[in-house]
Amino acid sequence: MKSPRWSHLVSLTIFSLVIVFAALFILWSNAHAAFRTGGAGNCGNFADAIALAEDGDVVAQMIPARNSGSAVITKNLRLSGGWLPTENCAVNNQYFTETTDYLAYGFQYAAPYTRSELFSSGDSVLILEDANDPGFPHLGNLIIEHFILSGASANEGGGINGVISGSAHVLLDNVWLRGNQVLGDGGGVRLEVRDGSHLVIEDSAFYTNTADNFGGGLYVELREGSYLTIENTLFSENQALFGGGMYLVVYDTSQVFIRQTQFSANNTTSPNAHGGGGYIIMHGGRVTLDGVTFSGNEGGSTGGQGGGLFIQMDSGEVVIKNSQFVNNSAGQGGGLFVESMGSDSASVQIVNTRFEGNTPNAYHFEQTGSGTLITQLLNRSVYLPAVLKPAPTPVAYARINQITLDESFNFVVDFDTFNFTPVLPGVHLHFFFDTVSPENAGMPGSGPWKIYGGSTPFTDYHFGERPFGPDGAERMCVLVANADHTVRLGTGNCIKLP
Numbered sequence: 001m002k003s004p005r006w007s008h009l010v011s012l013t014i015f016s017l018v019i020v021f022a023a024l025f026i027l028w029s030n031a032h033a034a035f036r037t038g039g040a041g042n043c044g045n046f047a048d049a050i051a052l053a054e055d056g057d058v059v060a061q062m063i064p065a066r067n068s069g070s071a072v073i074t075k076n077l078r079l080s081g082g083w084l085p086t087e088n089c090a091v092n093n094q095y096f097t098e099t100t101d102y103l104a105y106g107f108q109y110a111a112p113y114t115r116s117e118l119f120s121s122g123d124s125v126l127i128l129e130d131a132n133d134p135g136f137p138h139l140g141n142l143i144i145e146h147f148i149l150s151g152a153s154a155n156e157g158g159g160i161n162g163v164i165s166g167s168a169h170v171l172l173d174n175v176w177l178r179g180n181q182v183l184g185d186g187g188g189v190r191l192e193v194r195d196g197s198h199l200v201i202e203d204s205a206f207y208t209n210t211a212d213n214f215g216g217g218l219y220v221e222l223r224e225g226s227y228l229t230i231e232n233t234l235f236s237e238n239q240a241l242f243g244g245g246m247y248l249v250v251y252d253t254s255q256v257f258i259r260q261t262q263f264s265a266n267n268t269t270s271p272n273a274h275g276g277g278g279y280i281i282m283h284g285g286r287v288t289l290d291g292v293t294f295s296g297n298e299g300g301s302t303g304g305q306g307g308g309l310f311i312q313m314d315s316g317e318v319v320i321k322n323s324q325f326v327n328n329s330a331g332q333g334g335g336l337f338v339e340s341m342g343s344d345s346a347s348v349q350i351v352n353t354r355f356e357g358n359t360p361n362a363y364h365f366e367q368t369g370s371g372t373l374i375t376q377l378l379n380r381s382v383y384l385p386a387v388l389k390p391a392p393t394p395v396a397y398a399r400i401n402q403i404t405l406d407e408s409f410n411f412v413v414d415f416d417t418f419n420f421t422p423v424l425p426g427v428h429l430h431f432f433f434d435t436v437s438p439e440n441a442g443m444p445g446s447g448p449w450k451i452y453g454g455s456t457p458f459t460d461y462h463f464g465e466r467p468f469g470p471d472g473a474e475r476m477c478v479l480v481a482n483a484d485h486t487v488r489l490g491t492g493n494c495i496k497l498p
Contacts, residue, residue, distance in 0.1 A: 143170075172201045187216045232259070305332045327357040434475040434476070
């Protein structure tokens with residue numbers, strides 16, 4: 001006769017297996033995204049692929065460079081570059097209903113190290129939305145990844161021009177904007193972001209773009225509580241009349257976050273112009289710069305202000321921390337120039353930020369309006385006593401270091417564990433995509449997740465299992481899990497998928 005304890009363990013094991021297989025089935029059934037091909041190897045025109053694609057599709061653009069046809073994007077899509085065929089496409093703009101079929105056909109994924117290039121011989125390379133369309137706004141989620149957008153000569157927004165509205169989320173990931181020229185604003189990108197929408201630019205580059213007016217690399221207007229996030233991105237050798245690298249206009253309660261980003265060798269094109277590296281106008285809202293470098297940028301040499309960065313405020317708040325302004329130049333405020341011009345109060349806080357080699361001076365604050373400009377310059381060095389309190393019990397946690405793809409399209413996840421060794425049965429790991437919340441990545445959550453009790457690397461996820469549409473996964477995550485498959489929140493991390 002089996003003991004009650006043994007029966008309980010058997011029941012728990014069977015239940016766990018059922019949950020795991022159910023999670024895998026759910027993951028498999030949700031992983032597939034319809035693919036539409038475009039580009040080289042008889043795969044078809046990009047503009048045709050956009051016209052044929054339906055909401056939720058992936059448009060996979062082949063290498064090498066192709067004319068974009070100045071396609072207007074009004075659907076929730078993932079525009080995915082960095083693909084190449086191992087044989088010619090059977091027909092133009094071929095359609096695959098499942099990711100596994102697409103890979104089985106023979107297409108190869110060379111991203112993120114290789115990008116597909118789109119150019120335009122006339123208008124902007126890509127146009128987001130049409131504000132005059134009766135159905136506007138259309139977009140909810142749009143991802144543009146692994147592209148070079150280049151060579152446009154347009155009126156506005158050489159690489160990308162348009163409007164993001166209706167609480168939409170748009171991600172530019174590993175996108176290079178280069179060599180675009182415009183008569184107006186936004187040599188690389190010009191976008192209006194409205195209605196609580198969110199524009200995210202990460203791991204990208206803006207270089208050698210030119211605007212005759214504002215924002216050589218980037219021009220963005222943020223309205224009605226919208227958001228702009230720029231992370232790990234380079235702005236280099238862009239130029240404009242005002243705001244060589246970027247030009248931002250922030251309204252209402254909108255917010256800007258710029259992290260780990262570099263502005264170098266950008267310039268204005270007039271001796272009296274402002275903001276060589278960047279130009280920010282604030283009508284409210286908040287701007288945070290964290291770990292940002294302005295180096296070798298040039299504002300106007302005589303009447304110009306803010307070689308690195310020029311900020312004009314009638315209200316709002318600016319925080320600059322852990323950043324540096326090095327070797328920038330302008331007529332005044334070589335590194336940073338801040339002007340308060342309104343009747344409301346405005347504040348600028350600068351924390352742990354280095355100014356060095358700026359000409360003629362590091363920074364300048366000027367109040368031309370009737371409001372109050374509050375400024376704080378703080379350099380914080382924290383010295384801890386030798387012993388604060390008794391050392392806590394070591395906490396078990398895990399960290400994903402890197403994710404690559406092998407030749408069989410398996411994700412190879414290099415990870416470390418600390419203060420424990422994963423084992424089954426016992427304390428182990430749950431791997432999952434970021435389409436699953438941490439609370440749902442273990443019992444009694446809905447998942448799906450994959451259990452693992454071995455050493456690095458983890459290779460149990462295939463590219464075909466990744467949710468890959470515009471609402472798909474961008475990162476893989478890990479958490480420490482108990483023997484009963486409940487997870488310990490806050491014991492892991494997520495990093496970007498290749």
